[in-house]
Structures are given as structure tokens and as C-alpha cells.
Amino acid sequence: MLKNKLITVLITLGLSVSAIAGTGFTANAESGASPLSGLPGGEGKPVVMVKFGNSKPDRPHYNLNQADLIYVEEVEWGLTRVAAMFNTKFPSVVGPTRSARISDLELLEQFDAPGLAYSGANDVLLKAIRKSQSISLSPSDR
Numbered sequence: 001m002l003k004n005k006l007i008t009v010l011i012t013l014g015l016s017v018s019a020i021a022g023t024g025f026t027a028n029a030e031s032g033a034s035p036l037s038g039l040p041g042g043e044g045k046p047v048v049m050v051k052f053g054n055s056k057p058d059r060p061h062y063n064l065n066q067a068d069l070i071y072v073e074e075v076e077w078g079l080t081r082v083a084a085m086f087n088t089k090f091p092s093v094v095g096p097t098r099s100a101r102i103s104d105l106e107l108l109e110q111f112d113a114p115g116l117a118y119s120g121a122n123d124v125l126l127k128a129i130r131k132s133q134s135i136s137l138s139p140s141d142r
Helices: 003-020 100-110 122-130
Strands: 047-053 069-074 082-084 116-117
Touching: 047 100, 100 116, 100 122
Parallel strands: 047 116
Antiparallel strands: 047 082, 069 082
16 A cells, blocks of 8 residues: 555656656756756756666666656556656666666657666667667667
8 A cells, every 4th residue: 555655656746847847947957956856966967767677576676766756657568667767866786677668758858868778679669769869878779
């Protein structure tokens, strides 16, 4: 029950922040704060999205708790993935990572040259990632 409430809070927070960011609201970035959390420490640093698995075999997560913002995305068969956004802290180890989705590029459109760390993607999505403003951080796409 507590877990479901936590997921609901995280989704609500994620939607609220993405709605504000999508409107061109740039006061936080201009004032020297993180564009993700509004807290000091993210100014001038890149935004990096890491795709985490969210099913039992994908846990425990490494350094998910270091993320500035977390999106929980529904994928096929009712499973979910976590899109963790980092801006103020960049842990040296994260994971386990999962594959990228087109929705990741849609979320990242609001940032300038964001990084995207993922475990793989289909050919169509790889082409879309290469054409986007996002920077692929996947070892398989180097």
C-alpha cells in the first residue's frame, strides 16, 4: 500500500514538473538552480536520463535514490520502467538499465542536449535518437 502511494506521489510530481518545464518556464535555470528540482547545484550541468527496470528481477536499483526527478512509464503488458533524471548528482554506477522508448525522447525535448543512458533500442528508435538533440550514452550505440 505504501509502495503504491509512493509511486502515485512520484508520478504526480513528475507530471507537475514536466507541465511547468514544457511551458517555457525558465526562472529556475536563470536563477542558478536545477531545472529539475529547483534546488541549487544543477546550474550549468547537463540533464541525463537513465532508464531503469522496475520489475522484481531489476531490483535492487543502483543509485536511483540520487535522481533529481523520477518518471514511472507504463510499457507493454502493464509493466513499468523508471526514467530517472539526474542533474545535481551523477553517480558512477547506475542500473540495471533497460531499453529506450520513444516516450523518452518526448520527455527530453524540453532540455538542451540531454544525455540518455539505456541498454538498447530497436533500429527505428536508434535512428530517432541519433536525429534528436539527445546524446546517446548507451555502450551499444557508440
